[in-house]
Amino acid sequence: xxxxxxxxxxxxxxxxxxxxxxxxxxxxxxxxxxxxxxxxxxxxxxxxxxxxxxxxxxxxxxxxxxxxxxxxxxxxxxxxxxxxxxxxxxxxxxxxxxxxxxxxxxxxxxxxxxxxxxxxxxxxxxxxxxxxxxxxxxxxxxxxxxxxxxxxxxxxxxxxxxxxxxxxxxxxxxxxxxxxxxxxxxxxxxxxxxxxxxxxxxxxxxxxxxxxxxxxxxxxxxxxxxxxxxxxxxxxxxxxxxxxxxxxxxxxxxxxxxxxxxxxxxxxxxxxxxxxxxxxxxxxxxxxxxxxxxxxxxxxxxxxxxxxxxxxxxxxxxxxxxxxxxxxxxxxxxxxxxxxxxxxxxxxxxxxxxxxxxxxxxxxxxxxxx
Numbered sequence: 373x374x375x376x377x378x379x380x381x382x383x384x385x386x387x388x389x390x391x392x393x394x395x396x397x398x399x400x401x402x403x404x405x406x407x408x409x410x411x412x413x414x415x416x417x418x419x420x421x422x423x424x425x426x427x428x429x430x431x432x433x434x435x436x437x438x439x440x441x442x443x444x445x446x447x448x449x450x451x452x453x454x455x456x457x458x459x460x461x462x463x464x465x466x467x468x469x470x471x472x473x474x475x476x477x478x479x480x481x482x483x484x485x486x487x488x489x490x491x492x493x494x495x496x497x498x499x500x501x502x503x504x505x506x507x508x509x510x511x512x513x514x515x516x517x518x519x520x521x522x523x524x525x526x527x528x529x530x531x532x533x534x535x536x537x538x539x540x541x542x543x544x545x546x547x548x549x550x551x552x553x554x555x556x557x558x559x560x561x562x563x564x565x566x567x568x569x570x571x572x573x574x575x576x577x578x579x580x581x582x583x584x585x586x587x588x589x590x591x592x593x594x595x596x597x598x599x600x601x602x603x604x605x606x607x608x609x610x611x612x613x614x615x616x617x618x619x620x621x622x623x624x625x626x627x628x629x630x631x632x633x634x635x636x637x638x639x640x641x642x643x644x645x646x647x648x649x650x651x652x653x654x655x656x657x658x659x660x661x662x663x664x665x666x667x668x669x670x671x672x673x674x675x676x677x678x679x680x681x682x683x684x685x686x687x688x689x690x691x692x693x694x695x696x697x698x699x700x701x702x703x704x705x706x707x708x709x710x711x712x713x714x715x716x717x718x719x720x721x722x723x724x725x726x727x728x729x730x731x732x733x734x735x736x737x738x739x740x741x742x
Contacts, residue, residue, distance in 0.1 A: 394570030409544035420559040431491035481558040530685035573693040673733035
């Protein structure tokens with residue numbers, strides 16, 4: 373597992389996935405996106421049994437990460453909410469060398485009992501340390517999504533769908549509906565792209581009638597109507613509501629009150645399908661050269677993950693979108709490696725998903741000369 377974790381992190385760093393946000397601020401930007409996510413979260417079931425193995429996987433992974441954190445900072449769990457603001461949190465951790473994490477409001481559909489409480493509070497501690505202290509992310513909507521993007525680069529790939537639910541789903545629901553309407557849930561939200569955060573999947577586009585316009589970085593109606601012009605400043609969450617939601621944010625994923633400060637949000641969403649690669653030819657039997665000079669390769673779940681990971685991952689591969697989002701990064705790395713092994717410069721092509729199969733748990737990646 374440690375080797376897989378390190379390889380995954382190295383791949384993300386190499387492919388420069390630290391990009392700008394996919395959406396702008398404003399009524400048809402992050403605000404509209406948060407409305408759609410909140411609606412999907414509120415109407416989703418509280419519990420889906422198929423995700424239990426993913427939560428167990430994430431819990432065991434958090435144990436290792438908690439050990440690493442504990443070597444850097446003393447962590448103390450307390451029943452109250454220890455910080456009134458993010459600035460206070462960062463300053464006190466710096467001055468005192470201790471990070472306090474609340475154990476209140478820790479009810480969870482899967483992480484139940486003594487072990488569940490341990491994993492849930494470990495998750496809160498990890499979220500605060502990695503997202504808000506180490507990365508310096510803010511507590512507004514964009515800052516929380518930035519934290520999600522940072523988290524998604526490190527956790528086991530198969531756990532990304534539930535990470536989206538735990539962070540993006542809850543935060544958007546909190547901002548739109550308040551704490552009382554947004555209890556913790558254990559399910560997957562297939563309407564949204566877990567990698568290109570801000571984009572909807574075909575299922576989400578069909579349900580909500582919006583798509584991400586990559587040029588304007590706004591959500592526009594599916595009928596191709598022009599994007600609604602919005603101000604960069606105009607539609608931010610108002611300060612009064614931000615303060616009202618402060619404790620709610622801290623109870624679920626750690627953190628504290630939303631702050632005035634904005635941060636650039638590094639996107640985990642850098643399009644793995646647009647990585648630049650160039651190929652000559654290859655004799656690799658798994659790599660097919662097409663007439664247009666492109667190359668294609670199909671990978672199954674077991675080609676990309678070991679037996680334990682594959683056993684857990686299959687529960688999350690419920691539709692073509694989840695196959696694309698979960699298998700895509702590993703498949704892109706795999707085909708790039710095959711090109712390199714065949715003596716091909718893997719820095720002059722674009723990568724894209726060319727097909728998926730839920731039945732076969734497989735994905736086809738195409739490398740096209742730029």
